[in-house]
Amino acid sequence: MAELVLALALGTLFAIGTFLVLRRDIVRVVWGVAIISQAANLFLVTMGFGLTGDPAADAPVLTAGEGAMYADPLVQALVLTAIVIGFGTTAFALVLSYRVYEENGTIDLVDLASSPFEGPAARAGEARADGGEPTADDGRSEVADRPAADDAADGGDH
Amino acid sequence: MSEDREPTVIVKTVTRTVVPLIALTAIALLIKGHNLPGGGFIAGVLTTTAFALLYVIYGLDTVRRDLVTNAGGVGLLSGPTQSYTRAFAGGLALAFGSGVAAMLFDVPFLTQAVVFVDGIPLYGELEFASALAFDLGVYFVVVGSLLTIIAVVGKE
Amino acid sequence: MTSTVVIAPLLVALGTAILALLTRRVPRLQRALSVAGAGAYVVGVAVLVRAVRLDPDGRLVYRVSNWDGPFGIVLIADPLSTLMLALAAVVSLVAAVYSVRFVGREGQRLSYHALYHLMVVGVTGALLTGDVFNLFVWFEVMLMSSYVLVAFASDSDATRAALQYAVLNLLGSAVMLLAIGGLYATTGTLNMADMARRLADPTAFGIDPAPVLGLSALLLVVFLLKAGVMPFQFWVPDAYRAAPAPVTAVLAGVVKKVGVYAVVRLYFTVFAAAPLTVSLPGISGGPELGFLAFFGPVLFLMATASAILGGLGAIDQPDMEGLLAYSSIAQIGFIMLPLAVAATAAAPAVRTVGIAAALVYSVNHGLAKSLLFLAVGAAEDAIGSTRLSDLGGLTEVAPVLSGAFLIGALSLVGIPPLTGFFAKLLVFDTAVRAGAPLALAVALAGAILTIAYVTRAWNNAFWGSPGSRVHAAATAARTGRDDGPAVADGGHADAADDAHGTAGDDLATVASIADPVLVGCTLSLAVLLVALGIGFDPLYAAATDAAAAALDTEAYVRAVDPAIAGDAIADGGGTGGDQDVAEQLRALRGDGR
Numbered sequence: 001m002a003e004l005v006l007a008l009a010l011g012t013l014f015a016i017g018t019f020l021v022l023r024r025d026i027v028r029v030v031w032g033v034a035i036i037s038q039a040a041n042l043f044l045v046t047m048g049f050g051l052t053g054d055p056a057a058d059a060p061v062l063t064a065g066e067g068a069m070y071a072d073p074l075v076q077a078l079v080l081t082a083i084v085i086g087f088g089t090t091a092f093a094l095v096l097s098y099r100v101y102e103e104n105g106t107i108d109l110v111d112l113a114s115s116p117f118e119g120p121a122a123r124a125g126e127a128r129a130d131g132g133e134p135t136a137d138d139g140r141s142e143v144a145d146r147p148a149a150d151d152a153a154d155g156g157d158h
Numbered sequence: 159m160s161e162d163r164e165p166t167v168i169v170k171t172v173t174r175t176v177v178p179l180i181a182l183t184a185i186a187l188l189i190k191g192h193n194l195p196g197g198g199f200i201a202g203v204l205t206t207t208a209f210a211l212l213y214v215i216y217g218l219d220t221v222r223r224d225l226v227t228n229a230g231g232v233g234l235l236s237g238p239t240q241s242y243t244r245a246f247a248g249g250l251a252l253a254f255g256s257g258v259a260a261m262l263f264d265v266p267f268l269t270q271a272v273v274f275v276d277g278i279p280l281y282g283e284l285e286f287a288s289a290l291a292f293d294l295g296v297y298f299v300v301v302g303s304l305l306t307i308i309a310v311v312g313k314e
Numbered sequence: 315m316t317s318t319v320v321i322a323p324l325l326v327a328l329g330t331a332i333l334a335l336l337t338r339r340v341p342r343l344q345r346a347l348s349v350a351g352a353g354a355y356v357v358g359v360a361v362l363v364r365a366v367r368l369d370p371d372g373r374l375v376y377r378v379s380n381w382d383g384p385f386g387i388v389l390i391a392d393p394l395s396t397l398m399l400a401l402a403a404v405v406s407l408v409a410a411v412y413s414v415r416f417v418g419r420e421g422q423r424l425s426y427h428a429l430y431h432l433m434v435v436g437v438t439g440a441l442l443t444g445d446v447f448n449l450f451v452w453f454e455v456m457l458m459s460s461y462v463l464v465a466f467a468s469d470s471d472a473t474r475a476a477l478q479y480a481v482l483n484l485l486g487s488a489v490m491l492l493a494i495g496g497l498y499a500t501t502g503t504l505n506m507a508d509m510a511r512r513l514a515d516p517t518a519f520g521i522d523p524a525p526v527l528g529l530s531a532l533l534l535v536v537f538l539l540k541a542g543v544m545p546f547q548f549w550v551p552d553a554y555r556a557a558p559a560p561v562t563a564v565l566a567g568v569v570k571k572v573g574v575y576a577v578v579r580l581y582f583t584v585f586a587a588a589p590l591t592v593s594l595p596g597i598s599g600g601p602e603l604g605f606l607a608f609f610g611p612v613l614f615l616m617a618t619a620s621a622i623l624g625g626l627g628a629i630d631q632p633d634m635e636g637l638l639a640y641s642s643i644a645q646i647g648f649i650m651l652p653l654a655v656a657a658t659a660a661a662p663a664v665r666t667v668g669i670a671a672a673l674v675y676s677v678n679h680g681l682a683k684s685l686l687f688l689a690v691g692a693a694e695d696a697i698g699s700t701r702l703s704d705l706g707g708l709t710e711v712a713p714v715l716s717g718a719f720l721i722g723a724l725s726l727v728g729i730p731p732l733t734g735f736f737a738k739l740l741v742f743d744t745a746v747r748a749g750a751p752l753a754l755a756v757a758l759a760g761a762i763l764t765i766a767y768v769t770r771a772w773n774n775a776f777w778g779s780p781g782s783r784v785h786a787a788a789t790a791a792r793t794g795r796d797d798g799p800a801v802a803d804g805g806h807a808d809a810a811d812d813a814h815g816t817a818g819d820d821l822a823t824v825a826s827i828a829d830p831v832l833v834g835c836t837l838s839l840a841v842l843l844v845a846l847g848i849g850f851d852p853l854y855a856a857a858t859d860a861a862a863a864a865l866d867t868e869a870y871v872r873a874v875d876p877a878i879a880g881d882a883i884a885d886g887g888g889t890g891g892d893q894d895v896a897e898q899l900r901a902l903r904g905d906g907r
Contacts, residue, residue: 021485026477033484040491047499074385075498078447082491084199085454089487091307092458093480096465098311100477103470112474247335254332258325260379267321268379 006046013039026097026107033093037086044079165215173215180208191293192270198293202300209305213312242306249298256291268292319365320376320391323358323399324438326351331431338425345414348427352410355434359403363396372863373873375444384505388874390444393859397673398441398575400856401680404842405567406434409560412688412835416695417466417558426466433459433564440572444874446494446504449576453490453540457483460569463561464553475556479549486539493532500525506584507874510867513588523588527605530585534577534609541573543650544619547643551627554639559691562635566642567684571676574649578669578864581609581657587867610658617654618756621647625763629770634690634700637771638683641764645679645726648737648760651753652744659748662865667747669861671740674853677846678725678737685722685839689715692832693775697787702771707780711788712828714837716776721840723768725847728761732847736854787827 013035020032101107184204191197260269270292275284330351337344366374376389391399410430417426436456443449461483465476498504501512501521512519513526539546554562590605624644631637649672656668692715693708694700709716725734738761745753780788846853863869 021481029481033481033488036485037488037491040488040495043492044495044498047495074504075495078494078498078504080199081447081451085451085487088303089454089458089480089484091304092461093477093484095307095311096461096473096477096480099465099468100470100473103468103473243335243338247332247338251332251336254328258329261318266318266377266380267325270379 006042010039010043010046013042024109026100026109026112027094029109030090030093030097034086034090037082037090041079041082041086044075044082047075169215173211177208177211180204180211184208188293188297189290192272192287192289198296199300201293202297202304205297205301206304206308209301210308213308242302242309244302245298246302246306249295249300249302251295252298253292253295256288256295259291260288317365317374317376319358319362320374320389320442321378323355323362323403324389324435324442326354326358327431327435327438330355331428331435334427334431335425338428344427348431349410349414351431352407352434355438356403356407359396359399362391363400366391366393366396371869371873372859373869375873384503384508387448388444388505388507389442390507390870390873391442392870392873393856393863394575394578394673394861395441397677397856397860398571399438401571401677402434402437402441402568404839405680405684406430406437406564408835408839409563409567409684409688412563412691412832413558413560415829415831416560416691426463429459429462430561430564433463433569437568437572441575444506446497446506446509446580448504450487450490450494453572454487456569456572457487460561460565464557464565466558466561467556471552472556475549475552479553482539482546482549486536489532490536493529493536496525496529496532500529505874506580507871510584510587511871513585514867514871516589523590526585526588527590527592527608530581530605530609531612533580534612537573537576537580538616539573541570541577541646541650542643543573543616543646544623544643545616547620547624550643551631551636551639554642554687555633555635559687559694562691563684563687566638566687567680570642570646571680574646574653574672574676577653578672581606582665582669582864583867583870586865606657607660610654613650613654613657614753617647617650619647620644620650621756621760622763625760625767628767629763631767632701632703634693634702634705634771634775635687637702637767638686638690641686641726641767642679642683644760644763645675645683648741648757649675649679651757651760652741655744655748655750655753658750661748664744664748665865666858666861667740668744669864670854670857671737671744673857673860674733674740675737677853677857678733678843681839681843681846682722682725682734685718685836685843686726688832688839689719689722689836692828692836695829695832696827697783699783702774704781704783705775706778707784708776710780711784712833715828715833718833718836718840719776720772721843722836723772725843727764727768730847731844733843733850733853735847736850784827 017032017036017039020028020035023029023032097107100112104112106112181204184201187196187204188198188201189196191201257268260271261267263269270287270289272285272287272289275286276282278284330347333347333351334344337347362374366372373390373392376391378387378389381387410427413426413430433456436452436454436459439452440449440456443452461476461480464479465472494504497509500523501509502519503509503512512521513523516523535546542550554566557565586606588605590608592605592608621644624640624642624647628637628640628644631640652668652671652675656665656672659665659668690700693705693712696712697705699705721732725732728734728738738757741757742754745751745757
């Protein structure tokens, strides 16, 4: 029974995630990615269960058997790490989508794809047009919202 | 934060009560985190939740004025963001330092130790784990980075 | 036998990243620390390389936080990982020096250097770790920093490219997590050495190795996504265009190679141990294929597609960065090709040559492509464009830079005294030894395409009459008024470059429009390419050692063994391992109280 429930839950999560990733709206895509990574986490926890029906091997939450002293602690450590990393990456992806909206004025992927890649020439051209000063550093200055990335270190420390 | 819809008195009062409770829970989780459920990450997230609550209810400006010393800075890094990033960097350094410190005792990177102190009045046994230093580092990293995100995104 | 040298590069890089974060208020100090840290990283790697060479087993193991064997995380330095580390160290040092000059002041004051070194931390960790899940974590550290660095310019192009890059890699991470979970459930361990040992003798450990086939296919997708091999290459051009030049150099030169490393390490060292046979109904009716032989054709198809389509794409690009990005896709095909042949080949000698060829090609591509990206970055810095239509005549206004670019380009093509010649030679050698005419044909076709796009780049950007932008930049440089976008100072008249200027044209009175520091960085890589080509023996020996190490599963297991062997796991079943963990924990708690 436990297998069935978990399998259904996993399948549903992956289906929802895949559906969202294939949307045109960036925010939905990011949510889809977040859901898929949560599904992966759930899968990871599932992998720690013996699912054998043997209380000694299965996790107590599944069987609550007499002899079930410990669930496999390793997968839980793994999932904890994965959650931390997923948390950081999702936060970053959301902030990044906001930046994309600010810079491009749209969160529709088709619109984004249709606007041509400007390339450094255009970038430099802009920088030159509005300044021409020796220190005008072609648009590299206005860097924003990178804190999320700093979570990388956080993930690494776990 | 737009001022046209002022939060109700009830919300403000509840926040005032709840925020210290959240903070306390966070500290509890931080301290016992080295061998029980909890730890620097979750404590950091809880603390950030408390801050986020304050932000939502009392507004960005109040929190900035009253809770965070406004260090001078330029552009994006001005104000609270600067102290947040400093917390982030400091936390990272602390976690890293706690790992390297182990190497001074000629054991591998990140090796942890634990000391038990018995016979403390009222409390009994007290446990000092070196993992706490690492957890504290993680705590600051999490708080620093999350608050930076909230502050920067909130400002926009 | 724990040896601290193994973790030294990791700690140096991490420490540098933290120091760079802490000294953000003092830009000068931060820049100095960043470069010094990159230098210290090179020293750390050099010490490690030497230590591994001197070690009788050629493998050094470090147990992080003093936890033993399969339970704790081990770091393993063997010839394979040290070869890749050496490449990473060289490229990251050069790119770090380059960054100091190239990245705008505001950008540096923000966390550029910290992020840059965190990326190096991720690379180092991924190359050293002996634990599959830890590999995932280091991948994430590496990717997280690279997402931000790709988005660094923060304009519409960069944010778009970064979003694409980030979403793809986040999906990749989820897939990797799935595969790791499955591997843990199948083998009951995450330690690579332990996994190899269990897979080698599945009945003794009561495991069924069949799922490993599907799970490793999932992992392969993730690694190839990182490496940018053909069906997973679509993020490459945009990301490489958007990232600042030194970051692109590290992405193309090092981060890509981590994907290659992971394929070699996990497939040839770990999974190959599994006594799996596969028969493909309808495709191979005959004898059943071994584990690696199953992946051989898959890799071969991908390598072929990369080499051919990447090459064709490169020919069609309107700008230098795009051309080089597509060229990266094509070149990764050359790296995967010998691996594919090696996977299919039965003879161990061919396998060794194949992996050695892939590694030598990785080193060559890592150095040459970083050089080319840095050179293009220096040109962009001076001229403000990398469009082929805007460039032209760079040989006249930036002779040294052009020379460095030429060396990199020739090494990519494979002209004799350069490293690239031997790399290509080894790829061909692998195909010939394995008796694979198809692989030979693909390699030849790829080589011809390489010549085509490299010629196009050289003809359009460096030869011919200077384009209007080049002319403008040169005149600006001559009159001392610096119009270059990111260069702060005007003193470009470099004495060393003067000698190369040809008389006649009025432009020639300008020695070089490019920034001397940037030129120096590219030149140092060019010198290295020539040196490694002329004195090819050490590199060849290192690559052969690395290939032998990659194939020697037994020695790899033995290096970690002292911890693994004595344990009670041996008598446990598949899930019995979990019980042993619980057992250990219980014992630990008992000790603690």
